[in-house]
Amino acid sequence: MSAARIMILNGPNLNLLGMREPxxxxxxxxxDIQALCEKTAEAHGLSIDFRQSNLExxxxxAIQECxxxxxxxxxxxxxxxxxxxxxxxxLKTLTIPVIEVHLSNPHRxxxxxxxxxxxxxxxxxxxxxxxxxxxxxxxxLAKS
Ligand code: DQA
Numbered sequence: 001m002s003a004a005r006i007m008i009l010n011g012p013n014l015n016l017l018g019m020r021e022p023x024x025x026x027x028x029x030x031x032d033i034q035a036l037c038e039k040t041a042e043a044h045g046l047s048i049d050f051r052q053s054n055l056e057x058x059x060x061x062a063i064q065e066c067x068x069x070x071x072x073x074x075x076x077x078x079x080x081x082x083x084x085x086x087x088x089x090x091l092k093t094l095t096i097p098v099i100e101v102h103l104s105n106p107h108r109x110x111x112x113x114x115x116x117x118x119x120x121x122x123x124x125x126x127x128x129x130x131x132x133x134x135x136x137x138x139x140x141l142a143k144s
Contacts, residue, residue, distance in 0.1 A: 011078030
């Protein structure tokens with residue numbers, strides 16, 4: 001990977017992980033996931049910038065920041081995955097690899113979750129594996 005720093009971006013309502021529908025999203029909090037990401041990145045000699053926002057525009061700004069100084073982006077855009085052309089357009093300005101991550105498997109859920117704008121700009125997609133998906137995404141980027 002060209003730059004050793006990875007942006008890990010989390011979208012709306014993921015700040016409530018652990019309390020929010022744990023039967024779907026698991027018991028890990030976002031802080032637990034951040035700790036797992038830090039440990040995994042360190043093991044691969046990478047550093048991470050781990051963020052969460054409930055605001056679409058803030059996510060767009062963070063994606064634009066990835067245009068320099070970052071070697072990869074791991075994105076769980078949460079509900080914006082299924083709605084946001086603005087996030088897709090921002091992703092299309094990047095040349096670094098983007099990995100789309102979801103804790104749950106949206107394809108086993110309501111039909112409106114089956115379409116992802118993010119997928120149109122993602123190198124790979126990891127879903128349905130809970131917090132482990134983030135660690136797998138870091139490993140994939142480390143080897144890219
Ligand atoms: C999610 C799946 C989305 O459909 C949902 O809106 C989320 C979380 C996931 O990680 O499983 O908020 O991205």
